[in-house]
Amino acid sequence: MITIALAKGRLATKGLERLIQSGITFSEYDEKSRKLIFESDDKQARIVFVKAMDVPTYVSLGIADVGIVGKDVLLESDGVVNELADLKFGACRLCVCGLKPLPTDRKPIIASKYPRVSERYFNAHGIDVDIIKLEGSVELAPLLQLADGIVDIVESGLTLKENNLNVYTTITTSSARLIVNPRSYKIKLKAIQPIIEAINQGESV
Numbered sequence: 089m090i091t092i093a094l095a096k097g098r099l100a101t102k103g104l105e106r107l108i109q110s111g112i113t114f115s116e117y118d119e120k121s122r123k124l125i126f127e128s129d130d131k132q133a134r135i136v137f138v139k140a141m142d143v144p145t146y147v148s149l150g151i152a153d154v155g156i157v158g159k160d161v162l163l164e165s166d167g168v169v170n171e172l173a174d175l176k177f178g179a180c181r182l183c184v185c186g187l188k189p190l191p192t193d194r195k196p197i198i199a200s201k202y203p204r205v206s207e208r209y210f211n212a213h214g215i216d217v218d219i220i221k222l223e224g225s226v227e228l229a230p231l232l233q234l235a236d237g238i239v240d241i242v243e244s245g246l247t248l249k250e251n252n253l254n255v256y257t258t259i260t261t262s263s264a265r266l267i268v269n270p271r272s273y274k275i276k277l278k279a280i281q282p283i284i285e286a287i288n289q290g291e292s293v
C-alpha cells in the first residue's frame with residue numbers, strides 16, 4: 089500500500105480531488121471527521137493528514153511514500169525528498185512585511201514561522217537580524233512590538249490589509265509541490281506511478 093501525506097487544509101482538499109477524479113476513491117473519507125488515516129476503496133493507497141511542516145519529515149523518513157506540500161514548507165525543511173512536480177495550486181508569496189521598513193540604525197528583530205528561510209534571506213543580503221520563531225498569527229508581532237518585521241506567507245493579502253501591514257520584499261513565490269521519498273521512488277515505482285499521475289493530472293512527470 090502506498091502512503092500519501094497530505095498537509096491539512098486547502099492543499100489536502102485539492103490533492104484529494106485529483107486522486108478521486110482519477111478513480112482512486114476514498115468513500116470512507118469525511119471532511120468533518122477527525123480521523124487521520126483513510127484507505128482507498130481499492131486498498132492500494134492510504135492518505136494521512138499531517139501538519140504542513142511535518143509532511144517533508146514523513147516523506148523523507150519513508151513513513152509516507154508521497155506527499156503534497158507547499159514550496160514554502162520545503163524551503164524551511166531539511167528533509168531529503170524528491171520534488172517531482174509543481175502542482176500550481178496553493179500559490180502564495182513569502183514576504184518581508186511590517187508596519188514600516190526595517191530599522192537601519194540597529195539590528196532588526198524578525199518574527200517568523202520560517203526561521204531558516206528568514207536567516208538565509210537576510211544572510212544573503214548581508215543584513216544581521218535576530219529571529220524569533222513563532223507558530224502562527226505572526227502578523228501580531230509587529231503590531232505588539234515583538235518584532236520590527238515578519239517573514240510570512242501572503243496569499244490574498246487580506247490578513248496584512250486588515251492589520252495595516254505592508255509588504256516590503258517578496259523573498260520567493262510558493263505553490264503546492266508533489267514530493268516523493270527517494271527510496272520509494274526507486275523500489276515502489278510501479279505502485280507509485282499511477283498515484284503520481286493522478287495527483288499531477290495533465291502534467292508530465
Ligand code: PRP
Nearest residue numbers: 224225226240241242243244245246247
Ligand atoms: C497564513 C499566513 C498569513 C495568512 C496569509 O496563516 O501565515 O497569516 O495565511 O493569508 P492571506 O494573505 O490570504 O490573508 P494561516 O492561515 O496558515 O494561519 P496561522 O497564522 O495560524 O499560521
